[in-house]
Amino acid sequence: MSEHRVHMTINGRRCEAVVEGRVSLTDFLREEVGYTGVHAGCEHGACGSCTVIVDGLAVRSCLMLAAQADGATITTVEGLAGPGGRLHRVQQMLMDEHGLQCGFCTPGVLMTLAALTSQGEPIDPQEVEAAMSGHLCRCTGYQGIRRAARRLAAGTAS
Amino acid sequence: MKPAPFDYVRPKTLAEALALLADAGGGATVIAGGQTLMPLLNLRMSQPFILVDLANIAELHGIRAEAGAISIAAMTRQNAALADPVLQQRLPALVSALRHVGHHQTRNRGTLGGSIAFGEPAAELPAVAVALDARLHLQSVAGKRTIAARDFYIGPYATVAQPDEILTTIEFPGWAGDHLPVFGEIARRPGDYALTGLVGAIERDGPRITRAGLAWLGMGPTPLRATGLEQRLSGVGADAIDFAALADLAISETSPFDDKAASAEYRRTAGRKLAERLLREALGQGAIP
Numbered sequence: 125m126s127e128h129r130v131h132m133t134i135n136g137r138r139c140e141a142v143v144e145g146r147v148s149l150t151d152f153l154r155e156e157v158g159y160t161g162v163h164a165g166c167e168h169g170a171c172g173s174c175t176v177i178v179d180g181l182a183v184r185s186c187l188m189l190a191a192q193a194d195g196a197t198i199t200t201v202e203g204l205a206g207p208g209g210r211l212h213r214v215q216q217m218l219m220d221e222h223g224l225q226c227g228f229c230t231p232g233v234l235m236t237l238a239a240l241t242s243q244g245e246p247i248d249p250q251e252v253e254a255a256m257s258g259h260l261c262r263c264t265g266y267q268g269i270r271r272a273a274r275r276l277a278a279g280t281a282s
Numbered sequence: 283m284k285p286a287p288f289d290y291v292r293p294k295t296l297a298e299a300l301a302l303l304a305d306a307g308g309g310a311t312v313i314a315g316g317q318t319l320m321p322l323l324n325l326r327m328s329q330p331f332i333l334v335d336l337a338n339i340a341e342l343h344g345i346r347a348e349a350g351a352i353s354i355a356a357m358t359r360q361n362a363a364l365a366d367p368v369l370q371q372r373l374p375a376l377v378s379a380l381r382h383v384g385h386h387q388t389r390n391r392g393t394l395g396g397s398i399a400f401g402e403p404a405a406e407l408p409a410v411a412v413a414l415d416a417r418l419h420l421q422s423v424a425g426k427r428t429i430a431a432r433d434f435y436i437g438p439y440a441t442v443a444q445p446d447e448i449l450t451t452i453e454f455p456g457w458a459g460d461h462l463p464v465f466g467e468i469a470r471r472p473g474d475y476a477l478t479g480l481v482g483a484i485e486r487d488g489p490r491i492t493r494a495g496l497a498w499l500g501m502g503p504t505p506l507r508a509t510g511l512e513q514r515l516s517g518v519g520a521d522a523i524d525f526a527a528l529a530d531l532a533i534s535e536t537s538p539f540d541d542k543a544a545s546a547e548y549r550r551t552a553g554r555k556l557a558e559r560l561l562r563e564a565l566g567q568g569a570i571p
Contacts (some may be wrong), residue, residue, distance in 0.1 A: 125287035125288070126288075126289040126291070128417075135293075145287075145289060145333065146285040146286070146288055167324055168283070168321035169320065169384075170283075181390040182387045184317075184385065184391075186320070187320040187321070187391065188316065188320070188391065191292070194291075208380060223495070236387060240386075250394070254472065255386035257385055257471070257472040258384075258385030258386055258388070258473065274456040277408055
């Protein structure tokens with residue numbers, strides 16, 4: 125049972141910790157660093173609730189060990205909003221399009237949308253929509269999430 | 283839903299990784315992208331003593347295109363391969379299949395080598411390797427060997443690779459620049475393993491088919507090479523094909539199974555229709571009448 129000293133930049137803050145080899149990035153972010161917006165849903169890669177951005181890419185944090193993220197730059201849902209709680213454009217869009225209800229899947233949905241539309245330039249709406257198949261939502265019926273995804277892809281977010 | 287304890291190691295060289303596997307005597311497991319292995323660890327269906335992460339081994343990353351072949355290093359991420367212009371142009375069936383491997387988020391970490399070495403019989407990439415006649419380069423402390431993908435799979439999740447061997451490279455042979463790609467699958471939801479699927483490539487010289495490589499996914503204990511279908515197609519004029527008979531032949535070579543997702547009979551029925559449609563589309567004969 126190995127232990128590892130890891131360094132990460134999480135939501136703009138440098139972070140150093142010692143982790144056991146088997147600890148998932150989900151559990152590390154929630155329990156060691158305190159970012160409980162990273163939701164642990166199925167813990168085997170099916171639901172997408174734990175999605176975070178690692179070095180610019182949306183990944184499932186339950187399918188990654190904290191030790192594997194040594195040296196990485198990570199953004200969780202806590203890192204999206206601006207100063208004073210000003211919503212990130214993907215958060216505002218999801219709200220405008222009624223793309224959330226209970227909020228359990230929402231952090232994961234936001235991180236995929238944020239990763240794919242981070243450049244602010246239009247991208248293929250079908251690509252963004254296909255990527256949303258990696259998130260399960262039991263409330264919205266998906267249509268609101270879908271509208272938000274398509275509008276963000278088209279670059280119509282303010 | 284937490285893995286049993288293990289030692290995690292992330293060697294920087296292949297030699298170091300191979301030595302770890304040799305010393306572990308079967309107690310080590312290699313982690314590539316981890317998108318299949320991590321659930322197995324979380325569910326404790328896999329309980330290695332040592333987990334050897336290949337992520338930092340530079341020689342296991344990258345795509346090398348040559349005139350006669352394209353070599354993809356085993357740790358190449360699925361989304362990196364999907365976005366690669368050379369693969370898009372020269373191995374379109376592989377790229378089409380990649381769109382169906384897991385989800386966008388898992389493809390950011392999942393690797394070609396990991397999926398091909400794991401050998402899920404309903405997964406896309408093992409079937410692509412079999413269909414396109416890939417050669418798999420394996421290495422251990424004892425040396426290197428190369429195995430045809432067609433000889434690699436021996437059962438569900440079972441391959442001829444030994445516990446101390448690492449799949450280092452997947453080498454796809456050259457297919458003519460104007461070959462016809464084939465890919466289609468039927469799954470209950472995007473990202474699910476396919477209930478049935480067919481993948482491959484067809485080369486032509488004028489109207490005559492000169493070479494075909496085709497394989498089924500989800501239709502038996504391993505990805506299944508469609509040998510009879512390949513032979514029937516080779517040398518035939520595309521305008522002289524009886525597609526219904528061809529689909530009958532193709533499905534007769536499969537051995538699908540019943541499980542909670544679908545019955546064997548459903549897989550046979552859907553697979554037969556899928557084969558007929560894909561072959562018609564690939565060979566330019568339009569939709570099923």
